[in-house]
Amino acid sequence: MSNLLIIAFSAFFIQNVLLTQFLGICSFIGVGKKRSSSLGMGLAVIVVILLASVVTWTIYKYVMLPLDIGFMKTIVFILVIAALVQCIEIIIKRFSPALYKALGIYLPLITTNCAVLGVAITNVNRDYSFVEMLVYSLAIGLGYLFVMYIYAIIREKLDRNPVPKAFQGTPIAMIVAAILAIIFARFGGLV
Amino acid sequence: MTMKENFLKGFIKENPLFVFVLGTCPALAITTTLENAIGMGVAVLFVLMLSNLLVSLVTVNPKLRELVMPVRIPVYIVLIATLVVIVEMLMKAFVPALYRTLGVFIPLIVVNCIIFGRAEAYASDHKPLESVIDGAGMALGFAMAIMIISLFREILGAGTITLWSQGANLSLDLHFIFEFLGIEPIDMFLKPVGAFMTFGVIMAVIAAATNAKAEKAEKAAKNAKTGQSGVTK
Numbered sequence: 001m002s003n004l005l006i007i008a009f010s011a012f013f014i015q016n017v018l019l020t021q022f023l024g025i026c027s028f029i030g031v032g033k034k035r036s037s038s039l040g041m042g043l044a045v046i047v048v049i050l051l052a053s054v055v056t057w058t059i060y061k062y063v064m065l066p067l068d069i070g071f072m073k074t075i076v077f078i079l080v081i082a083a084l085v086q087c088i089e090i091i092i093k094r095f096s097p098a099l100y101k102a103l104g105i106y107l108p109l110i111t112t113n114c115a116v117l118g119v120a121i122t123n124v125n126r127d128y129s130f131v132e133m134l135v136y137s138l139a140i141g142l143g144y145l146f147v148m149y150i151y152a153i154i155r156e157k158l159d160r161n162p163v164p165k166a167f168q169g170t171p172i173a174m175i176v177a178a179i180l181a182i183i184f185a186r187f188g189g190l191v
Numbered sequence: 192m193t194m195k196e197n198f199l200k201g202f203i204k205e206n207p208l209f210v211f212v213l214g215t216c217p218a219l220a221i222t223t224t225l226e227n228a229i230g231m232g233v234a235v236l237f238v239l240m241l242s243n244l245l246v247s248l249v250t251v252n253p254k255l256r257e258l259v260m261p262v263r264i265p266v267y268i269v270l271i272a273t274l275v276v277i278v279e280m281l282m283k284a285f286v287p288a289l290y291r292t293l294g295v296f297i298p299l300i301v302v303n304c305i306i307f308g309r310a311e312a313y314a315s316d317h318k319p320l321e322s323v324i325d326g327a328g329m330a331l332g333f334a335m336a337i338m339i340i341s342l343f344r345e346i347l348g349a350g351t352i353t354l355w356s357q358g359a360n361l362s363l364d365l366h367f368i369f370e371f372l373g374i375e376p377i378d379m380f381l382k383p384v385g386a387f388m389t390f391g392v393i394m395a396v397i398a399a400a401t402n403a404k405a406e407k408a409e410k411a412a413k414n415a416k417t418g419q420s421g422v423t424k
Contacts, residue, residue: 021220022217022219023299026304072276074272079268082268114302165399170394175392177387181382
């Protein structure tokens with residue numbers, strides 16, 4: 001149990017997917033401008049990371065390892081993720097148009113989000129058990145949503161303040177991320 | 192566009208990292224030493240040149256193009272992923288230490304937006320040779336950008352410049368500068384904070400330079416106009 005807690009805590013705070021591991025930075029800079037869109041993207045990422053991790057972990061453990069084709073994991077994982085995202089999109093569109101309206105535009109972006117593929121590869125590289133993999137993926141997804149939301153709040157406030165001309169746009173976004181990273185780096189002393 | 196212009200556009204005018212802000216994940220994550228940046232640059236160069244070649248070969252034939260176009264995204268993914276696996280295996284065999292430090296970011300070249308972007312935006316409707324040159328220019332532009340970032344981070348953070356440390360040790364120790372100034376290297380630059388900070392400041396400097404240039408051009412245009420109108424009067 002304590003093992004699972006440590007995995008969850010370090011995935012959420014210490015090795016935060018955005019601020020320490022630098023996975024999914026493109027979406028962080030691009031989508032993290034508004035609170036509503038950051039919430040939508042964050043929820044979509046949580047769902048896709050969880051499903052993709054379960055599917056890729058199962059395929060790796062029960063198909064690829066017995067056949068001794070572990071070196072193919074990059075190709076297999078990216079194809080599985082791309083197919084999965086398409087399936088999720090079709091299912092959501094069919095059964096919940098309201099949810100599709102909220103998450104729909106973020107789903108295609110997620111295929112090329114490094115966080116999803118990165119977590120899938122980390123799961124099998126670290127040899128996690130099924131429960132550990134679930135906890136790790138969920139904590140990573142929640143950490144993504146949490147940081148993205150805080151970041152969007154700061155950037156919304158930033159829009160109403162004068163920023164030096166050279167720093168407008170991406171540069172000031174990076175500086176804000178740097179300050180957030182200082183805060184998250186301090187959690188490293190806790191474990 | 193001549194061949195030379197096609198090759199050079201990736202360095203300054205259409206630099207994938209500093210102008211289009213693509214491929215930021217590896218640019219922030221692995222730029223702690225110059226050696227990492229060189230390794231990543233070479234890996235991206237290999238993948239981007241060959242992926243551009245393959246994509247352009249697949250789409251240059253009209254019959255094949257008709258077949259591929261509706262399903263081009265999965266086709267590109269398979270082509271790029273295959274090349275990335277080749278790079279992964281080569282690096283694991285010949286530079287195992289570098290492979291371990293770059294870690295998950297080698298397989299993540301698959302989802303690097305630069306490679307996908309060039310396949311979709313350039314290679315899919317240009318000839319094979321042009322596509323390879325474009326790929327080489329773009330990849331070298333990206334390599335140059337991450338090398339600039341890592342140079343700042345390594346000198347300020349660790350006080351060294353590591354060109355290569357596998358086998359032959361080609362590194363430069365700059366600690367005497369810090370000793371002369373009576374300070375320690377600033378550890379912060381090796382941490383995530385330093386990555387965001389360095390990238391943000393470099394982007395701001397580039398933006399300032401572009402703004403200054405645009406202002407100057409505007410002023411010159413204005414002067415020319417008033418001068419002209421003065422003459423006509």
